[in-house]
């Protein structure tokens with residue numbers, strides 16, 4: 001089947017020269033410790049050029065970065081929106097349960113109709129955001145910000161999807177080819193009270209955005225996902241599952257402190273289950289913003 005890949009792309013399986021050059025550059029900058037992935041922001045609503053340059057240097061190489069600020073300085077959801085805008089995350093994906101600002105308050109809450117796991121204390125399995133969105137509304141960037149921690153648990157796990165692609169292509173390019181097929185992964189229609197609020201959606205796992213960047217659409221959920229039933233797709237799924245269980249894989253486990261957050265080009269991530277405490281300050285609250293943009297490669301001075 002025809003797959004849209006821009007000319008000269010390293011993600012074209014026929015283009016070995018471009019791939020080898022991209023691969024060498026990627027491996028030349030391995031991600032550092034959590035402390036090396038963190039950028040301190042004095043005023044998150046108005047980050048400085050130097051702070052933004054540090055953030056985008058990390059996201060350019062690794063597709064994610066941690067930021068940390070004084071919790072009192074992150075005054076409201078609009079402050080997080082301003083931080084996102086300053087790195088090119090502008091076009092918010094407004095989902096059904098977002099607040100008026102377009103940012104979602106991820107916390108345990110009573111839900112009408114279908115119970116969405118993000119709003120419970122259960123674990124969220126590995127995924128990229130918006131894997132159920134239609135192809136024109138894919139998510140290319142997101143931000144998470146920890147307002148309050150739970151009494152226990154709730155760690156985030158993070159993995160650069162480009163590293164997964166690299167390891168899979170090294171192992172067997174036929175797996176990549178399978179996951180680039182437009183019918184690799186299908187999400188059945190979403191219905192609430194008999195009304196269809198989202199039609200069936202098929203799409204590839206790996207695709208190349210018009211910008212030339214690699215995009216990944218993935219969920220480890222067993223339910224409500226229909227995978228293409230062929231040997232190469234099965235092998236690729238098993239490869240991913242095994243990688244997530246491999247302690248030597250390039251992934252991070254980190255419990256966000258209040259005042260800390262993550263910005264990313266929609267990398268793979270999951271959330272461990274957590275336990276809220278009895279008092280309001282021990283009930284987990286994380287703000288989440290999803291965007292149709294990715295983070296800019298270089299910041300432009302705006303001070």
Ligand SMILES: [Fe+2]
Pocket residue numbers: 127128129269
């Ligand atoms: Fe997510």
